[in-house]
Amino acid sequence: MLCTWVNSRYPWWMETQSIRDTYPSDVSDEEWAFVAPYLTLMTEDAPQRDHDLREVFNGLRWIVRAGASWRMLPHDLPPWHTVYQQTQRWIRAGVFEDIVHDLRELIRLGEGKAEQPTAAIFDSRTLQGSVENGQRGRYDGHKKRKGTKLHLAVDTLGEFLALVVTPADAQDREQVRELAEAVQEATGDSVEVAFVDQGYTGQAAEDAAASAGIRLEVVGLPGAKRGFVLLPRRWVVERSFAWLTRFRRLAKDYERLPETVAGLHLVAFSILMLGRMVKLLMNGSA
Numbered sequence: 681m682l683c684t685w686v687n688s689r690y691p692w693w694m695e696t697q698s699i700r701d702t703y704p705s706d707v708s709d710e711e712w713a714f715v716a717p718y719l720t721l722m723t724e725d726a727p728q729r730d731h732d733l734r735e736v737f738n739g740l741r742w743i744v745r746a747g748a749s750w751r752m753l754p755h756d757l758p759p760w761h762t763v764y765q766q767t768q769r770w771i772r773a774g775v776f777e778d779i780v781h782d783l784r785e786l787i788r789l790g791e792g793k794a795e796q797p798t799a800a801i802f803d804s805r806t807l808q809g810s811v812e813n814g815q816r817g818r819y820d821g822h823k824k825r826k827g828t829k830l831h832l833a834v835d836t837l838g839e840f841l842a843l844v845v846t847p848a849d850a851q852d853r854e855q856v857r858e859l860a861e862a863v864q865e866a867t868g869d870s871v872e873v874a875f876v877d878q879g880y881t882g883q884a885a886e887d888a889a890a891s892a893g894i895r896l897e898v899v900g901l902p903g904a905k906r907g908f909v910l911l912p913r914r915w916v917v918e919r920s921f922a923w924l925t926r927f928r929r930l931a932k933d934y935e936r937l938p939e940t941v942a943g944l945h946l947v948a949f950s951i952l953m954l955g956r957m958v959k960l961l962m963n964g965s966a
Contacts, residue, residue, distance in 0.1 A: 739763035747928025771943035790960035818847035860892035
């Protein structure tokens, strides 16, 4: 079913990879066939591009994966300013949100799940700031670091649902309304319950979630805790955060704009989810 859906929607778009030594971060032919229609952002009568769009996308993937600054982009990829400017256009156009939401639906179908989830998991992660942040960074007293906080919602497979970026001193419970509303917008109001940790306790957080039609269920630590404890449901979002640590650009907040922080996390999720979708397609065709 998944293979039929993809082939019927994207049968026509395939460009030839430019001749150079490949990087591990390069997009594959199968992945490119899926994402190219999202990334075009041009009409048929627009002027010819100076650089191949696939190579621009490969440059972005290299930056996010390798963790280098824009100006250190390798010379066999398009110029750094071209990759940066096109990335900002993609982020402003919401391209990566569209990609990850469509990929989530396809992956869920491929895993035998319903197209939209009924449960989500909320959690946050604090990123150490850098000099590029200026005054945007704040101090997180719990994590003992100054920087940016990433509030993430995933489904029970760990696939992306919603993302909110705030200064690090923002309380988790204060972001529930925005996160819950974003989840329902992405899923068509299908989510009924969100599993959370004790940072989301309180009547205000419950009311904020309820206003979006979501019930919060706190999954707490056992009374006598020794060492690492694998908590039901909550481990899924922790695994998603672990997936993101493979992308060195996301190890700290190196961005000037919070929109870029969110956008690069969406790029990382798109890379992870494209790989999973291709595996599902290969297994389905075997």
